[in-house]
Amino acid sequence: MKLFEYQAKEIFEGSDIRVPKRTLIKEISELNEAIRQVGVPCVIKAQVLQGGRGKAGLIQFAEGLEEAKKKTYEVISRAKNMYYLMVEEAINIDKEFYISITADPISGCAMIMASAEGGVDIEEIAKTMPEKIIKTYVNLSEGLLPHQAHNLLYELGIDESMISQGTQLLFNLYDVYCKNDAELVEINPLMLTKEGSFVAGDGKISIDDNALYRHPQFSLTREHFESDVQYEAAVEGIPYLQFDGDIGLMCAGAGLTNTVFDLVNDYRSSVACYLEFGGPNYHKAVKAMKLIMQSELKVLLVVTFGTIARADVMAQGLVDAMKELKPDFPIVTAIRGTGEEKAHEILRGFGLEPLADMEEAVKKAIELAGGALVE
Amino acid sequence: MSIILNEKTRVLVQGITGREGSFWTKHMIDYGTNVVAGVTPGKEGRTIGEVPVFHTVKRAMAHVEVDASLLFVPPRFAKAALKEALDAGIKKVVILCDGIPLHDALQMRSAARLAGAMVIGGNTSGIISMGKAMMGFFPYWLDRVYKPGKIGIMTRSGSLTNEVTAEVVKAGFGASSLIGIGGDPVPLTRFAEVLPLFQSDPATDAVVIIGELGGTMEEEVAEAMKKGLFTKPLVAYLGGRTAPKGKKMGHAGAIITAGKGTVEDKIAALSGAGAYVAKKPSMVGELLKSALAKHQI
Numbered sequence: 001m002k003l004f005e006y007q008a009k010e011i012f013e014g015s016d017i018r019v020p021k022r023t024l025i026k027e028i029s030e031l032n033e034a035i036r037q038v039g040v041p042c043v044i045k046a047q048v049l050q051g052g053r054g055k056a057g058l059i060q061f062a063e064g065l066e067e068a069k070k071k072t073y074e075v076i077s078r079a080k081n082m083y084y085l086m087v088e089e090a091i092n093i094d095k096e097f098y099i100s101i102t103a104d105p106i107s108g109c110a111m112i113m114a115s116a117e118g119g120v121d122i123e124e125i126a127k128t129m130p131e132k133i134i135k136t137y138v139n140l141s142e143g144l145l146p147h148q149a150h151n152l153l154y155e156l157g158i159d160e161s162m163i164s165q166g167t168q169l170l171f172n173l174y175d176v177y178c179k180n181d182a183e184l185v186e187i188n189p190l191m192l193t194k195e196g197s198f199v200a201g202d203g204k205i206s207i208d209d210n211a212l213y214r215h216p217q218f219s220l221t222r223e224h225f226e227s228d229v230q231y232e233a234a235v236e237g238i239p240y241l242q243f244d245g246d247i248g249l250m251c252a253g254a255g256l257t258n259t260v261f262d263l264v265n266d267y268r269s270s271v272a273c274y275l276e277f278g279g280p281n282y283h284k285a286v287k288a289m290k291l292i293m294q295s296e297l298k299v300l301l302v303v304t305f306g307t308i309a310r311a312d313v314m315a316q317g318l319v320d321a322m323k324e325l326k327p328d329f330p331i332v333t334a335i336r337g338t339g340e341e342k343a344h345e346i347l348r349g350f351g352l353e354p355l356a357d358m359e360e361a362v363k364k365a366i367e368l369a370g371g372a373l374v375e
Numbered sequence: 376m377s378i379i380l381n382e383k384t385r386v387l388v389q390g391i392t393g394r395e396g397s398f399w400t401k402h403m404i405d406y407g408t409n410v411v412a413g414v415t416p417g418k419e420g421r422t423i424g425e426v427p428v429f430h431t432v433k434r435a436m437a438h439v440e441v442d443a444s445l446l447f448v449p450p451r452f453a454k455a456a457l458k459e460a461l462d463a464g465i466k467k468v469v470i471l472c473d474g475i476p477l478h479d480a481l482q483m484r485s486a487a488r489l490a491g492a493m494v495i496g497g498n499t500s501g502i503i504s505m506g507k508a509m510m511g512f513f514p515y516w517l518d519r520v521y522k523p524g525k526i527g528i529m530t531r532s533g534s535l536t537n538e539v540t541a542e543v544v545k546a547g548f549g550a551s552s553l554i555g556i557g558g559d560p561v562p563l564t565r566f567a568e569v570l571p572l573f574q575s576d577p578a579t580d581a582v583v584i585i586g587e588l589g590g591t592m593e594e595e596v597a598e599a600m601k602k603g604l605f606t607k608p609l610v611a612y613l614g615g616r617t618a619p620k621g622k623k624m625g626h627a628g629a630i631i632t633a634g635k636g637t638v639e640d641k642i643a644a645l646s647g648a649g650a651y652v653a654k655k656p657s658m659v660g661e662l663l664k665s666a667l668a669k670h671q672i
Contacts, residue, residue, distance in 0.1 A: 051621070103477055105561040105590060108484030140482050181478050210450060211476035239625055254558060254625020255532020258587055258614035261624070263655060265617035276625055278534060279473065305537040307500065307514045308395070337537060338514050358538060359657055 001207045001218060004047045006086055008203030011180065015172045017187075018199045022088040031072055032065070034087040040064050044071045047084040049224065052121070061090065083223045091199055096189035097156065098122050099170075100204075101177040109137040110177060112144075112170070116156050119189035119201075144174040162196065169198050181211035229294040238281050240291060245270025246369040248297035248329075250288055252278025252304035252314070256358075260303050263362040269371040272297035282309035285317025289325050298369040302333045303358055312339035315346040315354075322350065330368045334361035377504030377552045378527070378572040378579070379467060379493065380443065386510060387435060387444040387465070388413045388426070389456050396447035397423045399512045403445075406515055408508040411439045432463040443467035445501065445510040450474035453497060457483050461490040469510045470496030470563065480561035487563055494563040499555035500533045511555065524549020526663065527573040529566050530585035531558050531592070532614065539585050539612055539656045546660025551579045558629065560590065567595035570605045581608040581667055583659060588615030589629045589636040597644035608666035609650040612659055613638045 003011075009019045023034040024047070035042060046058035053059050057078050062068035068087070075085065096118035104111040114134045117125050125132055134155045138144050149170040150163065158166050169190075177185045186204040193199055207218055225231040226242065233240030239254075247264050249271055251257040257274060264271050273295040275288055282304075292300060304314055315335050322331070334355045335343050344354040355361045380386075386403070390396045391413025400423050404410050410426050412435040419430040429435035432444070444460040446453060450472045460468050468487075475483070475497045487494040495502055501511015505523035515521040520541045526548045530536045533555065540550060554569050556562045566584060573579045582605075586593045593613065599605050616638040618624045620631045631637050642652050651662040 103481055103561060105481075105484070106565070106595075108481045108488065108561070110481065139485060140478060141485065178478070181476055183477055208477040210474045211478065213451065214476070239623075241622055241624075243619075251534075253532060253534020254629055255530075255535030255585065255587055255614050256538060257534075258618060258624050258629065259535055259538065259656060261618065262614060262616045266655070274624075305534050305541075307512055307533070307537075337517070359655065 001209055001212065001220060001224065002049050003205045003207065003218070004049065004084070004223070005045065005203050006047055006084060008205040009200065011176055011205060012200050012203055015176050015179075017169060017172045017176070018197060019203070020089045020091055020199060020201070022086050024084050024086055026084060028069075028072060028076070031069060031087065035065055035068055038087050038089045040068065041090040042068055043088045043090055044068060044075050045086040045088060046075050046079040046082050047086055048079055048082050081226055091191050091201065092194045093191045094194045095192040096201070097192065098125070098188045099173065099190050100184060100186035100188070101174060101182070102184050104137060107137050109139050110174070112136040112138065112152065112174070114152055114156055122188060138174065140178070144171060162192065162198070165198055176205070180205065181208045181214060182206060183208050229291055233275070233291050236284070236287055236291075238284065238288060238291065239276035241274040242295060243271045243273060244296075245272045246298040246371060247365050248272045248275070248292050248295055248300045250275045250277045250292060250300060250302045252276070252282060252306050252309050256303060256305060260301065260358065260362060263359060264301075264366070267362065267366050267371070269366040269369060277302065277304065277314065278306060278309045282306065282314050283317060285314065286321045286324060289318075289321035289327060293325060293327055297329055299365045300327065300329055300331045301361060301365040302331065302335060303361055304335050304337060306337040309337070310339040311335045311337050311343035312346060315343035319346055319350045319352075332361050332365040332368065334358050377507055378569070378576050379495075379552065379554070380502055380504045380508050380510060382407050382507040383409060384467075384508060385409055385411045385440055385442045386508075387411065387432065387441045387460075388447060389432065389444055389460065390447035391415055391423050391426065391428055392418050392421065393447055395512070399447070400424065400426060402512070402515075403509055406509050407506070408510065411441060432459045432465070436463055441465055443469070443510065446470040446472070446496075448472060450476070450497070454479040454483055457494060458486060461486060461492055466490075466492045468492060468494040469499075469501050470494065471499060471501055471511055472496075473498040473558075475559060477561065480559060480563070484561055484563050493568075495554065496557045496559075496563055498559045499557035500536065502552065502554050504552045505550045513553075519544055522549035524551065525578060525580040526550050527576065527579040527582040528553040528585070529556055529569055529582065530554070531556050531562075531587050532585055533558075535585055535614060535656070539583065539659055542656050542659045543583060543663065546663055548660070548663060551576065556592070558587075558625075562592070565595060566592045567599045570596060570599050574605050574607065579607065581610065581663060581670075583663065584609065584611045586611060586613045586641065587629050588613070588618050588624060588631055588638050591635070593641040594644045597648035597650065600648035600650060608663070608670045609645075610653060610659055610662045610666055611645050611650050612653040612656055613641055616642075
């Protein structure tokens, strides 16, 4: 679960990481008051989850009140799916750094990454100047050790006078990573002010979904999703992705779904949505169909090859869903695995021709969607 | 022969009295697995079939000798259950559950390495040595998929395994051992760490890996091949070639982040190391045939 910048900064503040003065507004009418609190110059920042906000014009600098108004309108016109705007004091920057903590699956450690090339796209640095990225590996059962923090800071070229503050910052950030079961904590840019303090210019935190049960303070709300249907699916616990193509996928198992996804694209057709029908969802056909029907699709393609997720249960669910919801698009099925004979009987009994081959099913679906088959 | 598991391996099942645990224990025994004991706290004295149940792993091991443990426990208890098995000295563990918290997985990976144990999973169907034994849940009654032979299989996906293995069988082959590495971002054992076992297994002529977008496990396989650590023919099929960046494609581990983990990069690395990469599952059988033929010359 990705947190918004304003949420990340609240968490930073709670862990003694300095952040700029800021106010959150919901409407343009609140702008005057926000600027009175924050002062000018200021920065107007869209609170959206997409990356690259700077490049997309969703972060704007303003010298005074009039410019701030103009820039606020600009940000509002560009932002999609935005619920809040942040008005933040502009900081007198001396230097900018990059710092993040993620998981390193090979060593089984937390990995701190830092660079003196802050404020720019870290992917770009990783590609063009990988030597400018400094990495430190922290064993979770030992925790961050002082010498690790010191070495990292000296390697970054941090001035002697700032080592103590920098060390504290690293410990605080590592604490945020651990305490919240984060997949990622990132400060980019980490600003060193002319007055000599480290301030988090931005904040990205992503919480591990599998650990959310230990953190009831985080709850998924509508703001975290691009559409109602994605939110609804998440509440049901059904993995659901939306695209804008022709064929809806209701497949069991991530690996199989990704393969069907590739086949559809290889034959030059396109995917409308991606719904996980496997795992604990295999008996939720009616709910799944309700979600699918909110998407614009020409054909629904159901492909499974399950063990615990029984084919007959899925077939029966599908038939029940069709009876109850009467979808108006054709449905192509390749439902296989445990209970497949019975599944095929059920489907035939409802006039659906069960296919045994995944590729054949993909081709059939594309034909029905009116697409041309191109290898 | 087979790797990690055979019909003699003495298997303990942690979480044996649960619904899935007891159901699949019976199937494992039916398949030929030597299940010697089970553990569920508070349930000592019961039996599942003929398998005795104990409160703890240590108590079980006072009565029977154990070579490997299978964890049928929910994800939030996986870390503690693994620690219990490692503390008791068990060197082979398979963890099936999907949804282990990331920070737990990191600690489990370093604990396993420290103990010198091979821990497979999580988020997997487990491992199966064809015709001999299995730890996990496989529909072994589907004989168009689960047929003994000389192809080693490693996979990050459950559902896709049936699909691809069926193609291997269709081409006239069968499998020696099938190792479900699992779909998590931190698999506790990685492809490249299993590869040496297949290399030294005389019953394995070639290996098929079923990978997907995300992570660097496929690149590590390519690296091992380049270094000459694996010299048998290797065929790979990788799902998610056309997946968009930044979206979690079903598995938590299946995501392209910071430009890393694209299938394109993986294909380039594997092809560059001499592996055969199938564009779709139906090509795996033919590629295996030609790879084996070339290697025999």
